[in-house]
Amino acid sequence: MARYELVKRSVALITLTNPPVNALSSPVRHAIANSMERALSDPKVRAVVICGENGRFCGGADIREFAGPLRGPPLIPVLEAIEAGDKPVVAAIEGMALGGGFELALFCHYRIAQSKARLGLPEVTLGILPAAGGTQRLPRLIGIPAALEMITTGRHISAQEALKLGIVDQVTDQNACETALEFALKAVGKPLSPRRVSTLTTPCPPDLDALLEAATMQVKKKTPGVMAPLACIQAVRAAATMPYSKGMKRESELMATLFNSGQARALQYCFFAQRTAGKWTLPSGAQWNNSKPREIRSAAVIGLGTMGRGIVVSLARVGISVIAVESEKKLLENGRQMVIGMLERDAKRRGVSASLNLLKFTLSLQDLKDVDLVIEAVFEDMALKKRVFQELSKVCRPGTLLCTNTSGLDVDALAGVTDRPHLVAGMHFFSPAHVMKLLEVVCGPRSSSETIATAMSLGKKMGKVSVAVGNCPGFVGNRMLKPYLDQATFLLEEGATPEQIDKALEDFGFAMGVFRMSDLAGLDVGWRVRKESGLTGPDVDPKNPPRKRQGRRYCPIPDMVCEQGRFGQKTGRGWYKYDKPGDTNAKPDPLIQNLLETYRSRYGIQPRNISDQEIIERCLFVLANEGFRILEDGMAARPEDIDVIYLFGYAFPRHRGGPMFYASMVGLERVLERLEHYHQAHPDVPHLEPSALLKKLVACGSPPVQQWREHIKTMRSHL
Numbered sequence: 001m002a003r004y005e006l007v008k009r010s011v012a013l014i015t016l017t018n019p020p021v022n023a024l025s026s027p028v029r030h031a032i033a034n035s036m037e038r039a040l041s042d043p044k045v046r047a048v049v050i051c052g053e054n055g056r057f058c059g060g061a062d063i064r065e066f067a068g069p070l071r072g073p074p075l076i077p078v079l080e081a082i083e084a085g086d087k088p089v090v091a092a093i094e095g096m097a098l099g100g101g102f103e104l105a106l107f108c109h110y111r112i113a114q115s116k117a118r119l120g121l122p123e124v125t126l127g128i129l130p131a132a133g134g135t136q137r138l139p140r141l142i143g144i145p146a147a148l149e150m151i152t153t154g155r156h157i158s159a160q161e162a163l164k165l166g167i168v169d170q171v172t173d174q175n176a177c178e179t180a181l182e183f184a185l186k187a188v189g190k191p192l193s194p195r196r197v198s199t200l201t202t203p204c205p206p207d208l209d210a211l212l213e214a215a216t217m218q219v220k221k222k223t224p225g226v227m228a229p230l231a232c233i234q235a236v237r238a239a240a241t242m243p244y245s246k247g248m249k250r251e252s253e254l255m256a257t258l259f260n261s262g263q264a265r266a267l268q269y270c271f272f273a274q275r276t277a278g279k280w281t282l283p284s285g286a287q288w289n290n291s292k293p294r295e296i297r298s299a300a301v302i303g304l305g306t307m308g309r310g311i312v313v314s315l316a317r318v319g320i321s322v323i324a325v326e327s328e329k330k331l332l333e334n335g336r337q338m339v340i341g342m343l344e345r346d347a348k349r350r351g352v353s354a355s356l357n358l359l360k361f362t363l364s365l366q367d368l369k370d371v372d373l374v375i376e377a378v379f380e381d382m383a384l385k386k387r388v389f390q391e392l393s394k395v396c397r398p399g400t401l402l403c404t405n406t407s408g409l410d411v412d413a414l415a416g417v418t419d420r421p422h423l424v425a426g427m428h429f430f431s432p433a434h435v436m437k438l439l440e441v442v443c444g445p446r447s448s449s450e451t452i453a454t455a456m457s458l459g460k461k462m463g464k465v466s467v468a469v470g471n472c473p474g475f476v477g478n479r480m481l482k483p484y485l486d487q488a489t490f491l492l493e494e495g496a497t498p499e500q501i502d503k504a505l506e507d508f509g510f511a512m513g514v515f516r517m518s519d520l521a522g523l524d525v526g527w528r529v530r531k532e533s534g535l536t537g538p539d540v541d542p543k544n545p546p547r548k549r550q551g552r553r554y555c556p557i558p559d560m561v562c563e564q565g566r567f568g569q570k571t572g573r574g575w576y577k578y579d580k581p582g583d584t585n586a587k588p589d590p591l592i593q594n595l596l597e598t599y600r601s602r603y604g605i606q607p608r609n610i611s612d613q614e615i616i617e618r619c620l621f622v623l624a625n626e627g628f629r630i631l632e633d634g635m636a637a638r639p640e641d642i643d644v645i646y647l648f649g650y651a652f653p654r655h656r657g658g659p660m661f662y663a664s665m666v667g668l669e670r671v672l673e674r675l676e677h678y679h680q681a682h683p684d685v686p687h688l689e690p691s692a693l694l695k696k697l698v699a700c701g702s703p704p705v706q707q708w709r710e711h712i713k714t715m716r717s718h719l
């Protein structure tokens with residue numbers, strides 16, 4: 001877990017050997033303690049260098065250990081022995097020094113960083129704080145404002161920035177370990193006291209209170225209801241106002257308030273869920289680690305609407321040449337200008353030059369004959385998409401992969417009109433596609449493992465979090481959204497207002513409630529889908545009860561809002577009113593209140609007081625219930641995949657872990673009981689009927705979310 005060598009006859013080189021990131025697991029802590037003792041007691045050793053194997057210094061504490069009882073030597077005393085020793089210790093930072101790894105470096109007397117290394121204290125993103133002295137030592141080294149920013153955001157910084165801030169003593173383009181060995185020899189004999197960060201006094205700004213207050217306001221606004229950033233601020237205050245030893249005590253008290261919290265568990269679950277999602281498996285046995293993706297050098301995007309433009313930008317900025325296709329000259333020119341503008345702004349922000357030379361714009365599908373992969377992003381109309389796929393099948397060389405960006409149509413029906421159904425898959429991006437991190441990779445029954453591997457790997461290359469899902473209407477994300485939206489509108493019928501529902505969801509942690517979000521997305525899209533599927537409009541049988549469709553409860557209020565030309569922010573009116581079209585400041589609209597009152601009295605609905613608890617339970621338990629059905633149906637491989645989709649595609653609050661994790665935190669028994677209760681009250685809403693999987697899990701004693709897979713295994717997979 002750590003290798004000990006004597007090099008240059010007088011330097012002890014301690015190499016952490018815990019792949020893949022040299023996390024500070026119990027055996028590693030043991031090994032560091034033993035190695036330091038050996039180095040300090042060996043008269044031949046005059047200096048020590050600590051580095052990490054495989055070009056990675058250390059990724060911090062072993063997060064997996066947090067879930068169980070704490071074992072092995074506690075980290076802080078191990079690190080204190082490094083600082084207290086009478087021989088200079090140099091940290092040789094290659095790759096990364098994060099969290100406890102960064103704290104380890106801060107206990108060393110000197111730090112040398114390789115120029116490509118990244119450093120940071122990301123604990124806040126895991127719902128905890130840097131509790132191995134990070135909150136007390138970093139402010140002493142670089143001052144309160146810079147330390148506060150790094151600790152409360154968890155931002156990783158470059159070696160160059162670390163040098164500028166005074167965190168590292170030298171940056172090298174060479175091997176950091178070699179440089180550190182030379183450096184260590186030169187440090188021998190120099191006084192160590194000034195190098196012990198614990199002895200430094202925190203430079204205290206005169207406006208400390210105002211600074212901390214501003215930071216508090218900022219984190220409350222950015223991450224309302226999240227505890228860890230606030231605890232970080234309190235810990236940094238201690239660094240400014242208390243002696244080191246007292247500050248360390250305060251740091252550990254604050255850590256104790258976070259360590260076992262639901263938020264910490266949720267955030268750490270998210271960390272692993274995100275990594276688990278990349279590990280896809282198909283029923284054939286093909287999976288992420290036995291299927292080779294194809295290399296994609298050139299791609300085409302068909303359709304330069306909002307989605308298509310975002311996809312072009314996402315591809316071009318990772319160096320893939322793109323042919324963008326539109327059907328009319330004017331649309332093509334407009335798309336071209338928009339894409340170039342987006343790429344230029346993006347490049348400026350990242351300080352690189354825009355890769356405009358990778359782009360080609362055309363009106364002709366004939367130009368796509370040699371590309372490696374096509375992503376179709378035309379209007380959401382099956383007949384149109386089928387025509388495009390038929391045409392692509394004729395034009396593209398036999399090996400070209402054909403992908404669709406449909407948000408819910410049948411991918412296999414599109415595969416069926418081509419000459420290569422095994423090379424067809426869905427790549428469902430989220431809007432705006434160059435910003436949103438989620439990509440649903442839709443596996444049709446005929447998609448080959450190579451096709452899925454290629455789509456997943458391309459997603460990763462584009463910086464997306466890619467999740468493999470099955471081919472069912474709406475796939476995973478949009479399929480779950482429907483019952484969630486339905487509950488919100490049913491609650492309106494029953495007496496709630498859009499503001500009340502949004503506030504309950506925002507207090508829960510969503511950045512935007514469902515109605516504000518719908519206004520932002522545009523209400524006309526859903527209206528058109530409902531018209532096309534015969535739920536509203538002239539196709540509805542006049543004898544059909546207005547609040548029922550196929551025997552199920554239906555709420556026509558969203559249709560009525562659209563019939564008034566209220567399409568959301570873009571028209572200046574939707575569920576809310578706005579000062580002008582395009583404005584984002586949503587204000588309650590008395591006309592909507594009026595519409596709701598008239599509607600309720602027309603249908604004899606007596607409005608009732610609805611509690612926030614009911615809003616949360618009905619909206620979120622129905623969401624999870626559909627998630628359970630998706631798992632039952634084999635359309636998602638595991639609950640983590642569903643949660644990742646909701647975290648990255650639908651802004652589910654990360655400190656709640658995602659809808660499935662949230663259900664497990666509430667307690668599956670409770671979720672089942674509440675769904676049964678609401679289903680009894682609303683028997684015409686089938687989505688409220690508890691799913692078989694939920695019942696099965698409760699019957700099995702409500703295992704933790706990580707174990708659900710074992711209970712799903714027997715079910716059929718469509719992935």
Ligand SMILES: CCCCCCCCCCCCC[C@H](O)CC(=O)SCCNC(=O)CCNC(=O)[C@H](O)C(C)(C)COP(=O)(O)OP(=O)(O)OC[C@H]1O[C@@H](n2cnc3c(N)ncnc32)[C@H](O)[C@@H]1OP(=O)(O)O
Pocket residue numbers: 020021023059060061062063064075096098099100101103122123126129130131132134255256257259260272275276
């Ligand atoms: C009342 C009781 C009170 C109790 C108080 C208890 C006090 C306990 C003492 C605490 C002392 C605090 C110490 C410290 O302050 C806390 C920490 O250090 S927390 C950890 C901080 N570090 C991080 O957040 C880094 C997390 N990792 C990453 O960001 C990335 O993995 C990476 C390091 C940048 C590498 O990225 P990639 O190359 O892309 O690789 P992957 O991300 O895919 O990771 C590969 C593989 O490694 C696993 N992994 C990564 N980091 C860790 C880790 N720190 N611990 C465990 N495992 C880690 C990752 O999951 C992948 O594995 P896979 O999931 O694929 O199997």
